[in-house]
Amino acid sequence: MDINLLKDTLIEHFNDTVVNQYDSHMDSVPEIAKEAIKKFDDMKYEMASPSKIVFYYRGREVGGFNGQNIMTNKKEGTRIARDKYKTEQYLMEKKVATTKSFIYDANQFEEAKKELEKHTMPFVIKPYNLSSGKGVVMNVNPENVSEAWLNCLKAYEGSTDGAQVIIQPQLPGIEARFLVINEHFSSAILRVPANITGDGNSTIRELIKCKNHLRKQNPHLKKFMIPLNLQLESYLTDIDLNLDSVVQKNRVIFFTSVSNVALGGDTLEISHLVSDNLKRLAESAVEAVPHLKSAGVDIMFSRFNDEEAKVLELNHAANLVMHYYPWKGTPKQPIHDYINDIYEEAQREKKSFGRLKKFIRKRLNN
Structure with missing residues (x-):
């Protein structure tokens, strides 16, 4: 992760962007899915377990979610995607740029x-x-x-x-999670390592407390606070700072080099910034793995229109809720998109079957 490039990106594209606030507090896939399916009178759902929801179109099973895994992914595809090394071999075989x-x-x-x-x-x-x-x-x-x-x-x-x-x-550059749903690009999230931005008056301790207060109001990030621990204090000591240091206005201080949301990282929605070339790279990565239709694709790039970007890995059970509640940027609705997609597919199949029955009936009558 190129920290300087990341800082420049944050300043250029997100420095004046306000932190999102949300009315909804649905923080699980089943909760969101139940709400999304309400718009379709001829679709129903069944909770097969606390984390598994199955969808039916006019009584016929058409898809669902098992945890974060979308059920249109087959077992063979998820088995490959779990193996980072094997996934890389499939990507290279299909000439998808990777490591x-x-x-x-x-x-x-x-x-x-x-x-x-x-x-x-x-x-x-x-x-x-x-x-x-x-x-x-x-x-x-x-x-x-x-x-x-x-x-x-x-x-x-x-x-x-x-x-x-x-x-x-x-690799040089910055890393983002590109979400592909049923082989189509859905959303891109830039996951930023835990950080604070100075205001010229507050201490680092105060800035962390304030940021954690805002995170608690985010349905996804509320589970992942910036930790005040010895590791953070040690990191600050290495850069000649401490929790009581006052940081100059607009100076960004990162507490780790790993873009891990669980360690207090931010999620920034960047779909409007990334080029069609990067979106297509994400789609190609999913296409390269047999029996896989949906996944989170981690891509390293140096520019939003980078033509030399590379895929780092795939996650068949990518965090879907994250895209509903980005820290900054326009929220997306991948679960809704998936349900819309399987509904439209079910309707197409119904029409095709109807035409086939009509054709057979006509032939029999002749």
Whole structure:
């Protein structure tokens, strides 16, 4: 993540944008889906479990959600998407711009270090099958790889039997989540590491308290406060600041280099800024994986019209609620879009079946 480029992007496009406020407090996929389906008289739903909602068109099952996973994704597609390394192989096979990663078992540290020593660029280390930014370590090189490797394995929170680690070239630019629903671009969210912007009067502690108060009013971000802990204090010490420092007006201070919403990061909706080329790249990434129709696609780019952007990974169970409640920017409605899509598809199938029955009846009468 190019922090300077990110700061410039925030200043240019979001510095004068107000923080969103929301009337709705629906914070789960089933809640939103139940509301969205009300507009269709001939569609019903059934709660198969507390997190699984199934849709029916005139009594026929047509789709649904199982947690964050959209049920038009088949098991084979989700199995591939869970494997970051295998996904990368499919992307390369279909000539979708992506990275070239290395994968190692938890006990292959020495082999991984030797590979890093062959390169001058920094790398990213991440667990191969975890999500939400868990265990991700940036700016890894032969000097700090030992510490990074241990931090990565800690994310498994217990036994590392069978654990694997991916080492990926750290690309220049900024990273955004592109959401693709039924093979069509839906929304793009720039996930920004936890931060505050100085006002010239308030301390960092006061700015964090104020920002956390606003986050508590966001149906999605209310679960993810900026933590006041030793790690944050240590980070501030490294840049000659502390919680009682007053930051000059408009100066942005980041508390981590990882764009993890769960650690207090921001979500900025950027669909209006990204080019059709980047949207098509996201769609192509989903198309490259067999039996996958919907996913979150993480893309690294240097400009909003970047033609050399690369796909980092896919998430078959992408956070859908996040796109309803961005910190800043115009909210989107991917769950509504999905339900509209399956309704229109069901209607088309009904009309086609009706025409087929009419054709058969006509032939039989002749």
